[in-house]
Amino acid sequence: MSSTFDYCSIAKRVLKTEMAALEQLKQYFNSSFIKACDMILSNQGKVVVMGIGKSGHIGKKLASTLASTGTSAFFVHPGEAAHGDLGMVDSKDIVLALSNSGESSEILSIFPVLKRLNVRIISITSKSCSNMAKLSDVHLQVSVPKEACPLGLAPTSSTTATLVMSDAIAVALLEARGFTANDFALSHPGGMLGRKLLLRLCDIMHAGEQVPVVTPETFIREALVEISKKGLGMTAIVDKKENLVGIFTDGDLRRILDKRINIHSTTIDVVMNPKPITASPNMLAVEGVNLMQKKNINGLILCNDDGSPIGALNMHDLLKSGVM
Template identity: 70%
Template sequence: MSGFDYVSAAKRVLATEVQALQHLERYFDAQFEAVCDAILHHQGKVIVMGMGKSGHIGKKIAATLASTGTSAFFVHPGEAAHGDLGMIEARDLVIAISNSGESYEIISLFPVFKRLGVTTVSMTGKPESSMARLSDFHLQITVPKEACPLGLAPTSSSTATLVMGDALAIALLEARGFGEEDFALSHPGGALGRKLLLKLSDIMHTGNALPVVGPQTLVRDALLEISDKGLGMTTIVDHNMTLLGIFTDGDLRRILDKRVDIHDTTIGEVMTLNPTTAAPNMLAAEGLNLMQSKNINGLVLLDDSKVVGALNMHDLLKAGVM
């Protein structure tokens, strides 16, 4: 151990950055509202730009906007000057980030923005800076001081920039009425996407994998169907695949307790009538809630009273719904 008080240094950083964020509140003003309105009613994309640390923050802001309903992506100013400006169209809106507001790489692009008629928003700590004066809108991110004791490394200012970007994204999210299902559409690979987009039809067993027997099937033969299909149950249907009842592992235990002869008894005599069922287009998350509320392990899926599929808790687990 060096003897240096790392914890005290960390706490100073935290205190400085908290102060910076408290200072930021004053900049959620009429200009902030105007920028939100401009983005909300814009027909094109939002292009975020920034150099150095501002660029890193800009990438995160663009990603947050994109995942919350605002079509956005990041373009590096250096790359923009060498061909990537072709990505930008007149109907787009540019958010240019620079704490000093004097980033040459971005300022050199403004003549092109003006020629194209692109709406520009600068996000700087200097309202009198070149970028602020050249832009259609300006979002101020001035902080009392950096957490870096040298006042050189972007620390408090980059944190304030990030929060300003988050504030924009979430304000727009709420203005759009962007909900969980919208979020899931842009996150189909995530847990929320699976819960909100996956339907029972996506995971149900069908065709030859579906356990099905007729009412005259002997219990012993029905048990072979249950074992073969591996769902812990079988459906009992008529010749039109209309559901008559189900028989589960639990039902087997109950009839054995009653000393029912499985070799002479038909499944129609011991099946469970009026079981819990669901429609194939039900969301998997809703199916899970239904099964948990009914304390059942399997679910039969019907389309116009006809059996079209079945599943159990293990299927929901494998699908990542649980």
């Protein structure tokens, strides 16, 4: 059903208004911004983010972003802080307070206690003459020409600008710390990046009795039973010293059937691949994926340094692990 109301024109107007607000934000990346970043970077405690209403929502996102990029931080609702949660704040901490007006009574009411505790305060407001700005050790101004809301009431451009200022602080600190993708993964072990950077083949491989293994003297038909039993689409072939001497896969089976080789009377060493692609169990799972794709194979035998197989996996295992 088509609409006669021009929603898209309004959306474009909102975009234009908020882009103008962000363009103006450049002037506030100044000496105060540098001082705030230096203060947080050298801080021995945590960053306690506070805000109420829409500023509170931005504050929660800021605290989360800081925490995941190397800066210890958490969010405290100013209302709850006044009723006991202020006990979470230590003299070594920095309070980062967000308020568009800079006059939020819930935040201002706890400033005297913060001052008594010698807690340093960074505020982000739209007015340098606000009480929060005056009482803070560092004030970051975020003023916008106008809100995207035609009534000028709903926080829109102002919250977008505050969000960008918050992201700028977090990213500036991230780079100043030399924070790496590996560091990020350590705080995101359950996410896709964490799995790609932390998960190793030994974490997902089949080991022990689950590894399909036969000897060179095994008949092909018996090797097929082992392949079917272990369900990995392949089997390792090992010598008397348990060293890997070959591999036989489902693909190899199709090829020998085309050659009409008797699977009941032919031993596996006749048809095995004597130069199998192997990997270390300590290899990152994502590297295992790349190796299998590069070599166009569906399974890997994982070997110790002495050449003995200790694990096996196939592409399905890697799919289940979430690294693909």
